[in-house]
Amino acid sequence: MNEVLSTAQMGEADRLAIAAGTPGSELMDKAGRAVADVVARRHKAGERVLALCGPGNNGGDGFVAARVLAGRGFRVRVALLGAREALRGDAAGAAALWSGAVEPASAADPAECDVIVDALFGAGLARDLDGEALALVERVNASGVPVVAVDVPSGVDGNTGAVRRAAIRAAETVTFFRPKPGHLLLPGRLRCGPVRIADIGIPDAVLATIRPACWANGTRLWRPAFRAPAPEGHKYGRGHALVLSGGAEGAGAARLAARGALRIGAGLVTIATPSDALALHAGRPDAVMLRRSDGPAGLAALLADRRRNAWVVGPAAGVGERTRELVAAALASGAHGVLDADALTSFEGASAELARALAARPGGAGQAIVLTPHEGEFGRLFKDSPPVASAGSKLERARAAAASLGAVVVLKGPDTVIAAPDGRAAINANGTPFLATAGSGDVLSGIVAGLLAQSVPAFEAACAGVWFHAEAGCAVGPGLIADDLPDALPKVLKAYFAEAGT
């Protein structure tokens, strides 16, 4: 189910498959054949293939692909980084079955071929590229010749998506069994081209031992948690979301969030507004209710009605002590909620204080709280926590943040990561850069709150919210403004419920 494996977990999958009776050489053979199949789908027999093989098992896959392609009538040359005698194990075995010449990689001219098989480094990339490897990767990228990458484009870190000084730009990538974080996280994802996942004979049953906790975000991950409303349902069964408006200068943000919450299916939505912004909400969607709410006491009074079971605090709320008090009041209500934008920035360098407030929430873990920072807000919030701020990849940082706060964290961007305190994480990849527009995040916070109002659990609500937001963005595409996103949801939801069979 869209599991994403770290390179260590992938190594474990290999070992478990081998222990269960499939020799490593057979896994490598299937891997190399899968690569050859992809090359043969894009190119015709007779074309010139250059297989660039590295010193480890990734190179072994390259030797297999070279042999299979030569057998299918391609004109194949093999170039090896390192000495042939230094190859070990299955890779040495695969090289022994290659009967053609093996050129030194230093002499390989990528321009003299029609397609390149990149089998330099895969899961074993251990340091930044330098020397001959660096020069070769730069020559390949400069050649403009299409590349099919084996496992990951060489130079991309499979665990983090980082480019280790330089990396191949692939036209297509073939990986094995399950994707790795580096296929989904930026910048790695942008080096992969379309990613094919090849079955190399590793049984799915190994996952019961490995217990992966990371997924590519998609409907299968949370479909059971978000169903169409019951035929006999009523609006209170779909929850009541409350969106706290900022003052006169920031009322639009609340309206965007409120519309998102309504469209995703919250039964009722109320905008709680300070008196000075009351008149500005006259143009709100007619379906949204309006209540006056001045300061933390006003918010607490509205949330004392337990039917208001989910809130959004933060969009255009203003930065400072007042907003920290509003956050405290919202958390103290016991209702589920989303902390976004100014609610996060108000805790600049005070993530420990926010963690204490979250730990004290009366509903405990059953009170679903989702934080939706973009990178800027994340950096500000965790200024006081180097272990989180510099935990490594975006995946690791989101996980560290969720664990330290005891709440679900949505670290937004082109490769949004959703992380739960228990270690579960999902990486999102269905977005579009047209989502990078003012107010887009406000709509997301409303969508997530609308899902929380419908009793979708925190992690699933965050994953589903991010996915629907991105689908809505793609449905609109060029020219998108945030106002369009809620109104794109009905079509997206219709397709989702049709597919979900509900």
Ligand SMILES: NC(=O)C1=CN([C@@H]2O[C@H](COP(=O)(O)OP(=O)(O)OC[C@H]3O[C@@H](n4cnc5c(N)ncnc54)[C@H](O)[C@@H]3O)[C@@H](O)[C@H]2O)[C@@H](O)CC1
């Ligand atoms: N049985 C298995 O384990 C299978 C492994 N497979 C392939 O094996 C690959 C992993 O193989 P390995 O663990 O041997 O790792 P790699 O082949 O990815 O790389 C390891 C080698 O590269 C060297 N190296 C690492 N970083 C370097 C750098 N920056 N500059 C120069 N040299 C560097 C290491 O010293 C080592 O010799 C996977 O990516 C996949 O392609 C597949 O054949 C499927 C089965």
Ligand SMILES: Nc1ncnc2c1ncn2[C@@H]1O[C@H](COP(=O)(O)OP(=O)(O)O)[C@@H](O)[C@H]1O
């Ligand atoms: N390049 C991109 N590709 C896909 N999604 C993106 C990209 N850039 C931003 N987004 C998404 O757009 C939204 C922007 O939210 P945010 O930064 O809070 O904007 P605002 O504060 O203007 O509402 C987030 O959901 C983010 O994940």
Ligand SMILES: [K+]
């Ligand atoms: K590779």
